[in-house]
Amino acid sequence: MRKPCCDKQGNNKGAWSVQEDQKLIDYIKTHGEGCWRSLPKAAGLHRCGKSCRLRWINYLRPDIKRGNFGQDEEELIIKLHALLGNRWSLIAGRLPGRTDNEVKNYWNSHLKKKLIKMGIDPNNHRLNQIPTRPQAEPAAPVIATSTTKGSKNNITRSKPKKLSNGDNHRVSDTANCLEDDYKSLVIQQVAASGSSSINLDLSIAVPASPGHSNPFGNKQQNFKWGKTSQVENDPSSMPTLLLFR
DNA sequence: AATCATCCCAACCGCATGTAT
DNA sequence: CATACATGCGGTTGGGATGAT
Numbered sequence: 512m513r514k515p516c517c518d519k520q521g522n523n524k525g526a527w528s529v530q531e532d533q534k535l536i537d538y539i540k541t542h543g544e545g546c547w548r549s550l551p552k553a554a555g556l557h558r559c560g561k562s563c564r565l566r567w568i569n570y571l572r573p574d575i576k577r578g579n580f581g582q583d584e585e586e587l588i589i590k591l592h593a594l595l596g597n598r599w600s601l602i603a604g605r606l607p608g609r610t611d612n613e614v615k616n617y618w619n620s621h622l623k624k625k626l627i628k629m630g631i632d633p634n635n636h637r638l639n640q641i642p643t644r645p646q647a648e649p650a651a652p653v654i655a656t657s658t659t660k661g662s663k664n665n666i667t668r669s670k671p672k673k674l675s676n677g678d679n680h681r682v683s684d685t686a687n688c689l690e691d692d693y694k695s696l697v698i699q700q701v702a703a704s705g706s707s708s709i710n711l712d713l714s715i716a717v718p719a720s721p722g723h724s725n726p727f728g729n730k731q732q733n734f735k736w737g738k739t740s741q742v743e744n745d746p747s748s749m750p751t752l753l754l755f756r
Numbered sequence: 757a758a759t760c761a762t763c764c765c766a767a768c769c770g771c772a773t774g775t776a777t
Numbered sequence: 778c779a780t781a782c783a784t785g786c787g788g789t790t791g792g793g794a795t796g797a798t
Contacts (some may be wrong), residue, residue, distance in 0.1 A: 524767085525766095525767075525768090525792095526766075526792090527766090546783090547783075548782080548783060560783080561768085561769090561784085561785095562767075562768080564784075564785085565766085565767065565768080566766090566767080568785095569765095569766070569767085570766075570767095597788085598786090598787090599786075599787065600786060600787085611785095611786075611787080612765085612766075612787095613765085615787075615788085616765055616766085617764095617765095619764095620763070620764055620765080621764095
């Protein structure tokens with residue numbers, strides 16, 4: 512099998528030092544993003560490329576918006592999550608200056624609880640007290656798993672086993688779980704809530720920020736909807752059409 | 757003040773996917 | 778076509794910060 516990218520002995524792990532940050536910033540300022548594999552060596556960093564990429568994207572990029580999420584951002588995340596499921600990079604792409612990691616963390620630490628408090632199942636965005644109609648596939652079952660962290664977190668952590676053909680069912684599962692009326696309402700609200708600063712076009716996950724822009728210039732933006740997705744088979748029917756059909 | 761519990765976020769890991777050879 | 782490589786994504790974890798007792 513292929514070797515893991517981060518198995519190099521002598522690579523630093525854990526928190527980044529100020530010096531490491533500066534090296535990475537300086538290098539990217541000079542050479543731009545991309546070629547993460549070779550970047551650490553070229554920049555004089557004892558880190559794997561993955562780690563450098565993560566550090567840059569989630570923390571060092573100059574256009575990152577720091578601070579609390581606004582009410583409008585919060586609502587948008589909830590609405591987009593209802594439509595897209597755990598597609599954090601897609602959701603983050605609609606929130607200028609926010610990273611997928613940040614959105615994911617905010618969802619797990621704040622919004623999930625908020626929805627639960629409101630009596631809404633965060634997995635499928637249904638009101639818990641409303642009887643659910645039978646469905647072929649249960650929505651993301653909450654499996655109580657024990658983790659090494661034990662009871663550290665109130666939120667149940669579950670790692671649903673990846674489907675054999677990838678995670679392409681996630682969106683459809685989540686979307687299918689929505690009651691039709693609720694789905695329509697969400698779609699209307701998302702569309703209506705659009706402001707000039709928030710890109711609601713879901714057709715292509717073009718990152719909202721320049722730092723997130725295609726670093727290689729010639730590569731297509733990847734939009735993963737899975738092998739069996741009709742979207743992939745028919746490039747003309749992108750998610751926008753699928754969702755707002 | 758000390759201890760314990762919980763929260764939060766940066767970072768890591770494994771896997772999927774696209775591309776090059 | 779098969780394989781290896783490079784990158785991106787989402788789930789999970791480690792550990793510092795903060796709050797409660």
